Amino acid sequence: MSKSLARVRAALDAAEVAVDILEMADSTRTAADAARAAGCAVDQIAKSIIFRAEDTGHVVLFLTAGGNRVDPALATAIAGQPLGRADAALIRAETGFAIGGVAPVGHLRPATAFFDPRLLDFDRVWAAAGTPRHIFAIAPQVLLDLTGARVADFTS
Numbered sequence: 248m249s250k251s252l253a254r255v256r257a258a259l260d261a262a263e264v265a266v267d268i269l270e271m272a273d274s275t276r277t278a279a280d281a282a283r284a285a286g287c288a289v290d291q292i293a294k295s296i297i298f299r300a301e302d303t304g305h306v307v308l309f310l311t312a313g314g315n316r317v318d319p320a321l322a323t324a325i326a327g328q329p330l331g332r333a334d335a336a337l338i339r340a341e342t343g344f345a346i347g348g349v350a351p352v353g354h355l356r357p358a359t360a361f362f363d364p365r366l367l368d369f370d371r372v373w374a375a376a377g378t379p380r381h382i383f384a385i386a387p388q389v390l391l392d393l394t395g396a397r398v399a400d401f402t403s
Contacts, residue, residue, distance in 0.1 A: 249378055250343070251343060251344050251345075251348065251350070251353075251377030251378055252376055252377045252378055253377075254343060254350075254353035254355075254377060255268065255350045255353040255376045255377040255381075255383075256268060256353075256376075257353065258352040258353035258393075259352065259383070259393075262393050264389060264393060266383045266384060267383065267384075268376045268381055269376075269383065270380055270381050271285075271380050272284070274347075275379060275380060275382050276348070276379040277347075278292040278294050278313030278314070279313070281313070281373060281382055282313060282373075284382065285384070287373060288313075288369075289312075289313040289314045290313055290314045290315070290365060290366075290368075290369070291369050291371070291372050291373055292312070292313030292372065292373050292374075293310050293313075293351060293366055293372045293373065293374040294310070294311050294312070294313055294315075295308060295309075295350065295351050295374070295375060296308070296310075296311055296317045297338050297341075297358075298317075298319075298322060298326070298330040298332070299330065299331045299332060299333040299334075300326065300328050300329075300330060301330065301331050302328040302329065303328075304337075305341060305358070306333055306337060306338065306342065306356075306358050307322075307326050307330060307358060307359045307360070307361070308351070308354075308359070308394075308396070309322060309360070309361050309363070309401060310351055310360060310361070310363060310366065310374075310390070310394065311363040311365070311402055312363050312365035312366050312372075312402075315363055315365060315402040316402060317401055317402060318402060318403035321402070321403065322361070322401045325361055325399045325400075325401050326359065340355070341354065341356045341358065342354040342356075342358070343355040343377075344375075344377055345379070347379040348376075348379045348380075348381070349375055350374060350375045350377045351375075351390060351393075351394050352393055352394060353377060360395060360397070361396055361397050361398075362391050362394070362396035362397065362399070363398075363402055364398050364399075365402070366390070366391075367387050367388065367391070367398070370386065371384045371385060371386055371387070372384070372385060372386075372387045372390065374390065
């Protein structure tokens, strides 16, 4: 088991959240790929979108429905500080995950997080489990509670 996958499993276990992490035959790197693999609607994919907080240099996590796009201006207003592009090195250093497998839990460093209300429209959503081939299903309210994210409108 990869270190990234093990961190996600450990975070879920520590929170006493019983979910199955599935290894998919094909990549789940994009929301469309993950939805095909999971057999669900694209909006049931909880994408982890990472920005760089310009004031602190740390990452800010936006969990959004797979079909939605994070609006940088709205995200900046909600975060209360200027946000910029987070490069792969910063994402790996702060979360411990590579782009395409960033899980909403198990980060190396806790991140300020925001949650797309669209995800709450479903009984369950699917999220990355630390690799581009592993995903797990979870009730969106449980994911919200687990991440400590704040529900906010940041999509366009």
